[in-house]
Amino acid sequence: MARVIMHVDMDAFFASVELQRHPELVGQPLVVGGKGDPSQRGVVSTATYEARVFGIHSGMPLRTAVRLCPDAVFLPVDFTAYRAASARVFEHLQQVSEAFQPVGLDEAYMDLSHRQADAVALGAQLKRDIHADTGLVASVGIGPNRLLAKIASDLEKPDGLTHLTADDVPGRVWPLPVRTLHGVGPRTAERLATLAIETIGDLANMPLARLQAVFSARHAHTLHAAAHGLDDRPVQTERVRKSIGRERTFQQDCRSSGRLAYEARVMLDDVHGRLQQRALAARTVTVKLRYRDFTTHTRSRSLGAATQQIDALAEAVEQCLFAHHLHRAVRLLGVQLSGLEVAMPDRQGG
Ligand SMILES: [Mg+2]
Structure with missing residues (x-):
């Protein structure tokens, strides 16, 4: 596929x-x-x-x-400031797909193979959500592999949204300098220059045998494949999830603290179900509110130990909720559990 x-x-x-x-x-x-x-x-x-x-x-x-x-x-x-901003950005990625691979603080890959049809729409939505929540601008690249997705995100920076297919490689990728390719550092570029290779297209058109005269067989093969837009590296997602959460944007701004408390409990029940399914316990509860003016505030409570007990988690959610200014019109509510650990089934229940 x-x-x-x-x-x-x-x-x-x-x-x-x-x-x-x-x-x-x-x-x-x-x-x-x-x-x-x-x-x-x-x-x-x-x-x-x-x-x-x-x-x-x-x-x-x-x-x-x-x-x-x-x-x-x-x-x-x-x-410290960049890590905090990064965590907020990655939260939005997690809403799109739990399978994402962060690269440093400001980049990540996601495998959206199961959502082929709407990948571009998801990218546009993600850019809007990140900007609305953090004020920061992201460039998004979509492609059949990591190599082309990364080239794509760079093509129309800043604020880009670029989709590259295998068919686009000769027209859009080959004119780029060979340094654009993942794995081509200054030393490799220097050696490629001795073969008169300046662009990715030059590299693509170089017979493999001539590359093998200058590079190891494996390196020559990787370079040749990359120049043709081929890359089979998987997106490596973190095995242990850092948080489980849900968010909901209201059709109409919510002005009732009673309704917010009710909605927060419904969401907690859902999130708690996923916690149990994965046999995890949570130590920290976070409630996020986005107000009508798009400012976003989060409040967290950490328990003494990670737990699966719904009552303890619900109480923490309530405390978080009432630490917010509930007299303001709320457009989005989020409930998140973090500080996840594998649950101890003999000591913790429902
Ligand atoms: Mg960047």
Whole structure:
């Protein structure tokens, strides 16, 4: 069966998270890297598109970046903030498919082979949901394998949504520089240049035997296959789930705290059923509310130990709910269980 793989890649992720905290910097060239002091050692982690215009890119020494654009604003990296933003983004991915493979904080692959027909619509919806919830922009690529999905997500960055099929490879992939291919680093690119290979198309048209004269048999084969858009690496999903949850958007904003409490309990019962099915226990309960103005707030309660007891979980849900401002109109309600552990059947029940 043909596969459908989606690659989600956040645009200028670290810099975008910083811009949310420093909205006054929007539109200015911004560089996030090291300690944020370009007179010290350190490299660029992320630069906004306004800074990239000056030739600044990830991995470049901060000193070079400040020479290219003396007016750029430099900020230190703050992984705590990026991890928190990343967790929120990945929550949305999990709503689409439980089978996703994170790559660092701002990228992930998903296998959507079971949803062939609506993969593009799912990608569009995912981009909208991530943006509505976090204010961050994602580029989404869809393809028959990881290689093409990743190339696709990069093709129309930022804010891209690109679908590549095997038929698109000659027209859209072959003109790209060979460095675009996964696994082609600077050293491989240098050796390819000795064969006059600059683009992926050059590589695709090179007889395998000539590649084998320069590279090991295995490497030559991988390069040849990649240039033809072939890649059979699976999406490797994490074996142990980190959370189980449900969300619901109301047809009409909900203004009644009684109704919210009722809906939260219905959702908890559903989530609890899945917890039991998987023989797991949960330590932390999180209730998420999105208000009419699209601001989203979450409240969590952690129990002393992971449990499967519905009463204890329900009480924690109620505590979370009433820690929210229930006088506001609510458009989305979410209930999530995390801190999952394998349940101890002899000590825990219903
Ligand atoms: Mg990215």
